Amino acid sequence: MDPxxxxxxxxxxxDWKDERDRAELDRQKQLEKVENGAKLSVHSPIPLDAEPIALxxxxxxxxxxxFERFCT
Known part of the structure; x- marks a missing residue:
């Protein structure tokens, strides 16, 4: 294959993994806010069940x- x-x-x-990790951190922060009594915004920047943008x-x-099949 071409290098x-x-x-x-x-x-x-x-990039996809980084985006996924950022989304997971944001989701965890949102959950912590909910657990601490704050409410989720209707227009939350990252929905809790969102796929990363790259996929x-x-x-x-x-x-x-x-890539995963042939390059890793």
Missing amino acids: EFIEEMRRDLQ RTRGEQYRQFL
Whole structure:
């Protein structure tokens, strides 16, 4: 496989993992606020069940699958 393609896939996967981790931290903070008596906003920036932005399209899901299958 093309080394540039592999490197791009690694960066994409890392970006996705970073986004997922940020979303999980935000979700935990929102849950802590709820547990401490604060209410969740109707317009919460990250819904509790949201998929990371990087995985919203089928093409991106397929790219991640290919990368994990062949590059890791």
